[in-house]
Amino acid sequence: MLTLSENDKQFLERKALAARKNVLRMIKAGQAGHVGGALSIIDAVTALYFKIMKVDPQNPQDPDRDRFILSAGHKCLALYSVLAEAGFFNKDILDTYGSINSKLPGHPDMHKIPGVESNTGALGHGLSIGVGMALGLAMEKHSDSPKVYVAMGDGELAEGSNWEAAAAASHHKLDNLMVLADRNGLQISGNTVDVMSYEPLADRWAAFGWNVRTIQGHDMNTLVETITSMPFEKGKPSCVILDTVKAKGLSFAEDNVSYHYWKVTPEEMEMAEKDLAAIEERLA
Amino acid sequence: MTDLRDPRKTFGEALVDVGEKNDRVVALSADSSSGSGMKPFHQRFPERHFEFGIMEQGIAGISAGMASTGKIPFFVAIAPFVTSRPFEMVRNDLGYMQQNVKVVGRCGGMTYADLGPTHQSLEDVAIMRTIPGFTVVNPGCPVEIIKATHAITDHVGPVYMKLGGPKMPVLFDEDYDFQLGKGVTMQDGKDVTLVGTGTVLSKAHAATGILEKQGISVRLINIHTIKPLDKELLVKAARETKAIVTVEEHYIAGGMGSAIAETLAEACPVRMKMIGVNDQFASNGPYEELLELYGLQPEQIAETVRAFLD
DSSP, X not given: OOOOOHHHHHHHHHHHHHHHXXXXXXXXXXXXXXXXXXXXXXXXXHHIIIIIOOOOTXXXXXXXXXXXXXXXXXXXXXXXXXXXXXXXXXXXXXXXXXXXXXXXXXXXOTTTSTTOOSOOOSTTOHHHHHHHHXXXXXXXXXXXXXXXXXXXXXXXXXXXXXXXXXXXXXXXXXXXXXXXXXXXXXXXXXXXXXXXXXXXXXXXXXXXXXXXXXXXXXXXXXXXXXXXXOOSSTTXXXXXXXXXXXXXXXXXXXXXXXXXXXXXXXXXXXXXXXXXXXXXXXXX | OOOEEOHHHXXXXXXXXXXXXXXXEEEEESSOTGGGTOXXXXXXXXXXXXXXXXXXXXXXXXHHHHHHTTOEEEEEEEHHHHTXXXXXXXXXXXXXXXXXXXXXXXXXXXXXXXXXXXXXBXXXXXXXXXXXXXXXXOOOSHHHHHHHHHHHHHSOSOEEEEOOSXXXXXXXXXXXXXXXXXXXXXXXXXXXXXXXXXXXXXXXXXXXXXXXHTTOOEEEEEOXXXXXXXXXXXXXXXXXXXXXXXXXXXXXXXXXXXXXXXXHHHHOOOEEEEEEEOSSOOOOSOHHHHHHHTTOXXXXXXXXXXXXXX
């Protein structure tokens, strides 16, 4: 388990702010995007790439790297913004979001931009792919096996294929695998529990043989301490349920399902920029 | 005496061979290992054989993840359960992600004759060949299964290989030169080209013999690789014989015949007749009788060719 110093915590919070600015930059370029879920998972993604994962932006195909899969691929703004901030590609590419043949499609494509590990977007795929990666990496018998992190949306958990993969992960004792379940509570039609109830979520994962912890998903200390405690139990995959706020950081959009997909207006962009400026002031 | 061999056993032995040559080869089972001929691989390489139970959607994604770490997964089960059931996973995770996975559908076509349409696969070639970057292989004899298993292991990229279930006659020598994407002219002829593939290549071969005795000169082509298709060989056959008849244990819609028609319609349009199963779920009963129900026995194929030429 890794505990953050105050400096490290502030460093991560500034990186998360920079990533949120990158999200706005892409939205500005493309005039629309799945902003809600991107901003609920973006703090966890920031913590992973800037403090937790063993990755090298200069050598993105290093076979010994840790892997991150964004199973809910529509949240790609979070991934692109963090990858750009970490130096996997030039930030100018962010300005191509939404344009023809952009390297940053509305769902990530591993063959278009460095750092993306899998092509997601169709829901219910990422965990199976992650199980395969974890299994393949575990076969190499590293002293320190690379780890695989899969971020999933809570709405996505209704897909049956996830539970095939969840069973396979515990059956094959993949303790190099972690799920980050982004429980922001909303999906496109409304409250996730009203659309298709998944509660009790922690018990479901536990019943499938996972060791589960539930944390607040926007606090850097908690994120880093919890994720670096992997495996929570030797011989078992780990699941972290992240209690998050959809569109976190944009005051007018937080916890509002209308911002699952945001078709931006100039007024809203102005408000969004003010919100991020306020965060910046607080962090200064 | 015809040399008949079990396709699953043949594939399983070939898998052990490629496993000996290449330690990156792994076998993924959906409660289907012994039924797919993989027991010898399991015994020889227990640490490279993974059982998942009945979860084909999961295994499709898992195979992609393993391939991304450098393994060469063979995902093998009854044909509809590795194709139509997990199709979106195969399309996205193997096709779109360009992962080096070998999907093997065994007991394809109407092998599970009496179990009916749930276990038959008459659309697998049609759907798999729509996936960009996929290679689709349909070996027509046991020797070809062995050669194809080696070839698809060496080939980098996703592959679908379709296998039958009933024992198949040996049509090629052991030193036969098999190349992915290259059709094989098994017999030259000038009146008509008969193109066979997979489980019914032997039926087309027998039909050729019948037609020759009746004075019809038949060019017999084996298309073991349906994608990429050997355009050059087929255009030459179309140009020289001016009539093409295709034979496959598959729906007429979307199968090898369709693939050939798509190619020849642009490159060299000639008269064509496609023999296969028409737009219906196949019936149930003994396998050879089912083939007969859909006109796939040698005498029937010969009769269809004669009627087509008249």
